[in-house]
Amino acid sequence: AFNRIIKQVTEYNPMAKILGVTVQPMVKNDGYALLIGAKKHPVFGPVIFFGMEGVAIDLFRDYAIGIPPLNQTLARRLIEETKVYRALKGDQGYPAANLKFLEEILLRFSQMLVDFPQIAEVEISPLIITDKEACILDAKIKIDNDLLFRNPAPHEHLIISPYPKKYETLWKLRDGRTVLLRPIKPEDEPLWLEMFRNFSEEAIRFRFFQIIRDTPHEVRVRYCNIDYDREIAIVAELNENGKRRILGVVRISLEPDKKTGEIAFIIADPWQGLGLGTKMVDYAIEIAKDMGVETLYAIMLPDNYKAINLVRKMGFKLQKLEDETIKGVLNLKEEEMPPQVVAQKDDAEMSETAPIQEQVKT
Structure with a gap:
């Protein structure tokens, strides 16, 4: 596999300087595939969306939205507002996901949006979660270039102020x-x-x-x-x-x-x-x-x-x-x-x- 990758890169660009390759383990667990994302709204600031990853979020509109900063109660309510919540808590015959762990992930995701106003969009998809662990398979972040070289006032990008x-x-x-x-x-x-x-x-x-x-x-x-x-x-x-x-x-x-x-x-x-x-x-x-x-x-x-x-x-x-x-x-x-x-x-x-x-x- 390594030799095949090097050969293809060299054929594409003979002048390419190859420093190495990244090797990641294959995720083989059968957990729940979820999506956590956020997008900056011109009025409401960062808006968090959470739901099932893949076509379900569009086909069944199975998602919920929240405004940061989240706390544990608001994170749990965000999860409970989705259809996938029944499966996550084990009501459909499959092992339950670790909901406390999922709440903690949402809290940290929310805190990232609070701490970094430069984030215009972010998407974690899919997040695979089981009863024991969670793993991010793909993620992307879009930066607001207008804020890169400006020092905004604390929390001015939030419509709701954090807990004082x-x-x-x-x-x-x-x-x-x-x-x-x-x-x-x-x-x-x-x-x-x-x-x-x-x-x-x-x-x-x-x-x-x-x-x-x-x-x-x-x-x-x-x-x-x-x-x-x-x-x-x-x-x-x-x-x-x-x-x-x-x-x-x-x-x-x-x-x-x-x-x-x-x-x-x-x-x-x-x-x-x-x-x-x-x-x-x-x-x-x-x-x-x-x-x-x-x-x-x-x-x-x-x-x-x-x-x-x-x-x-x-x-x-x-x-x-x-x-x-x-x-x-x-x-x-x-x-x-x-x-x-x-x-x-x-x-x-x-x-x-x-x-x-x-x-x-x-």
Whole structure:
């Protein structure tokens, strides 16, 4: 075989300089042939597609698409959305593929797209996977030449920002237990649902302005799977004896200019009175400053006295709206002024110890 290759090359180009040949082992396993690819969309940035390799992806349209960055939950959902998933988990009489390994491959593929904005297209086809191993038989990458000699800003090529790990911090409750304050993740959906079931009717009404009996999957996804560039939600996670719980959530939803945001917060009833609400709102304000937000506002029902008192103590200026709700507004740029300047501007503000009714401007 070697002599035949050398002879053919020499006949084609007698001047060719041959340094050697590449020898690869023949793949003989009977695994599943899959395709993993991505293409940069002008609006959505990199778009990942996954499915069965070969004519099945076109003939049966057996593929799913996702937007990086993926996490383990999103990677699993991408796999589950395809018809080949039934075969991969062993439902059709064949050995199951190693789905955990496949998830890890998708996670690394997604991370490659996050780390290298220069990638315009990439295709791995086929990827052969069994219950024990995976092997790439062919792959190709197309480079965006316009980005080769430019240093793009971090993640500017992504429509969804990666998980902001820098916003993770530990804090002690008044009873001495430690909670982790961190951004919410898509995989928090079961924990979010458990937290929701710990809300009293009053707490639900104060947070959602109506009584909600149930939250279907579509609603929970909206609260847990967010774009961190347009919205930030911080949860308080307690881990005791191997059991994780979410005790409360504070959320900032940014307006299109990203300079103004609405803040909303809720602490599950069993965990109120431990200083957590004050801490979470204060922490969310610091994160808003870091994100370049200039104004925060909160809308509250008029009988939500705890929330009204809390935001007032945080410096929000209160006013009553036409629908009888209370709006609190915090100027973050003003907070950055020297204390004496703020004091001069606030000379006319009402005393912090005055009754709530006296402090709400109509």
